[in-house]
Amino acid sequence: MPAEKALSVTQLNEYVKMLLDKNPVLAGVWVKGEVSNLSIQVSGHLFFSVKDEKSRVAAVMFRSDAAKLKFRPENGMKVLLKGRPSVFPRDGVYQIYVTALEPDGVGALYIAYEQLRKRLEQEGLFDERMKKPLPKIPTSVGVITSPTGAAVRDIINVTGRRFPYAGIVLFPSQVQGDGAEADLIEGIRCFNRLRNVDVIIIGRGGGSIEDLWAFNSEALAREIRRSQIPVISAVGHETDFTICDFAADRRAPTPSAGAELAVPDSAELKRKLGNVTARMQLLLSKELIRGRDRLKLLSQSRVLTDPAAYLRDRRMLLLSFSKDMEHGFSAAVSDKKNRYLRLSSVLEAVSPLKILAKGYSAVFGEDGKLIRSVGEIGIGDEVSFRMADGIAGAKITSVTEKAGRGEEK
Amino acid sequence: MSVTEEKKLSFEEALTRLEEIVRLLEKGEVPLDDSLTLFEEGVKLVKLCGTRLDEAEQKITMLVKKGEGEYESEPFTENRTKRTADQ
Numbered sequence: 001m002p003a004e005k006a007l008s009v010t011q012l013n014e015y016v017k018m019l020l021d022k023n024p025v026l027a028g029v030w031v032k033g034e035v036s037n038l039s040i041q042v043s044g045h046l047f048f049s050v051k052d053e054k055s056r057v058a059a060v061m062f063r064s065d066a067a068k069l070k071f072r073p074e075n076g077m078k079v080l081l082k083g084r085p086s087v088f089p090r091d092g093v094y095q096i097y098v099t100a101l102e103p104d105g106v107g108a109l110y111i112a113y114e115q116l117r118k119r120l121e122q123e124g125l126f127d128e129r130m131k132k133p134l135p136k137i138p139t140s141v142g143v144i145t146s147p148t149g150a151a152v153r154d155i156i157n158v159t160g161r162r163f164p165y166a167g168i169v170l171f172p173s174q175v176q177g178d179g180a181e182a183d184l185i186e187g188i189r190c191f192n193r194l195r196n197v198d199v200i201i202i203g204r205g206g207g208s209i210e211d212l213w214a215f216n217s218e219a220l221a222r223e224i225r226r227s228q229i230p231v232i233s234a235v236g237h238e239t240d241f242t243i244c245d246f247a248a249d250r251r252a253p254t255p256s257a258g259a260e261l262a263v264p265d266s267a268e269l270k271r272k273l274g275n276v277t278a279r280m281q282l283l284l285s286k287e288l289i290r291g292r293d294r295l296k297l298l299s300q301s302r303v304l305t306d307p308a309a310y311l312r313d314r315r316m317l318l319l320s321f322s323k324d325m326e327h328g329f330s331a332a333v334s335d336k337k338n339r340y341l342r343l344s345s346v347l348e349a350v351s352p353l354k355i356l357a358k359g360y361s362a363v364f365g366e367d368g369k370l371i372r373s374v375g376e377i378g379i380g381d382e383v384s385f386r387m388a389d390g391i392a393g394a395k396i397t398s399v400t401e402k403a404g405r406g407e408e409k
Numbered sequence: 410m411s412v413t414e415e416k417k418l419s420f421e422e423a424l425t426r427l428e429e430i431v432r433l434l435e436k437g438e439v440p441l442d443d444s445l446t447l448f449e450e451g452v453k454l455v456k457l458c459g460t461r462l463d464e465a466e467q468k469i470t471m472l473v474k475k476g477e478g479e480y481e482s483e484p485f486t487e488n489r490t491k492r493t494a495d496q
């Protein structure tokens with residue numbers, strides 16, 4: 001083969017690239033396979049392989065396209081992708097330049113919803129312990145929904161029928177499309193700022209997962225958890241679950257059910273009020289019966305049935321008292337008498353008169369002082385003798401001191 | 410409790426007081442005279458609550474934006490809803 005007919009490598013790669021690029025079948029072809037070797041660049045580009053049982057092909061999704069993804073691709077995920085196969089001339093390899101990517105089987109939004117739900121659940125944002133109880137008797141109910149939708153009508157009808165006492169404050173909000181998420185968040189913030197409602201219902205009527213998408217917002221979920229006012233989520237139908245449902249303090253299957261959760265039933269309340277009256281009457285009649293029983297008991301007491309007996313009793317008591325008193329008095333008198341007798345005999349025993357009666361006499365000097373010693377008198381002194389029955393005067397004629405005790409005078 | 414005081418009571422406050430009255434009566438420690446007074450007050454509160462429920466006319470308002478973060482309440486009616494929807 002002549003050398004001049006040979007292609008350079010670059011020419012070959014460029015030619016193959018041109019063939020692929022111009023092929024109408026390959027332009028915007030859809031490919032299905034499984035994601036592997038996924039690498040998400042800091043720049044936002046995605047590099048990965050798409051494979052089936054036998055083969056694989058390299059794929060790249062640039063940031064401008066990747067940014068539009070509603071879900072986050074993962075290794076092993078079955079996907080449908082739309083792209084343009086082309087050659088990277090420098091390396092001589094071909095790869096698919098992906099412009100759209102969606103999960104094969106379940107929808108992209110569903111995957112995105114599941115991923116967000118799992119993440120927030122793991123974070124503890126849906127923890128039941130953080131949920132606030134709903135007020136028993138709200139005075140005012142805040143409603144965040146479209147002012148023209150079926151939901152607002154349902155909520156007004158149900159609350160009006162059940163409990164017209166509670167007012168409704170509507171925060172008009174878009175519930176789908178651009179701006180819906182921001183509106184819903186502002187609604188929660190607004191009620192928390194104004195503090196003019198006791199409970200908030202946030203919701204809308206049924207729709208497709210795309211219609212309900214604003215209620216799957218992470219920012220909305222966080223705003224609901226921040227709310228100081230309890231929030232009831234009432235989005236779509238029974239079978240629709242949204243992130244908003246999980247984050248709210250209570251989930252209601254429908255807007256009407258949300259209204260039922262928000263307000264009590266007047267009829268039920270009135271029945272309970274009736275019960276309260278009956279209960280109070282019962283308690284009061286018990287009180288009266290108890291009072292009557294006490295009265296009966298008292299009226300049966302002897303004092304009231306036989307007043308004469310009462311007087312008799314008192315008289316008996318009085319008598320027994322006076323007897324006691326008499327007894328006590330005579331006892332006291334005889335006691336005194338005994339003491340007197342005892343004391344007077346003691347007195348008698350020690351009386352000097354008694355000694356004189358025995359034959360002794362006492363000698364007194366001229367000054368009337370008792371003379372106890374011969375030293376106190378001299379010869380010629382006048383003294384007096386005191387005897388039991390009288391006094392005799394005498395003159396001392398001699399004084400003799402006892403031997404050993406002094407000289408004789 | 411005077412009538413003016415009752416007027417000031419919210420529905421919830423009236424219910425709370427009613428619960429308290431029943432609790433006091435249940436305890437049975439209140440002298441009979443006071444029990445009668447409590448009972449009378451209770452019956453009045455029941456009547457008050459009932460009247461409130463019967464006479465309540467639901468007030469529906471809509472917040473209308475009047476500037477950044479500023480809202481005003483305006484009456485909201487079904488007619489208005491329809492008109493807004495038609496526009």
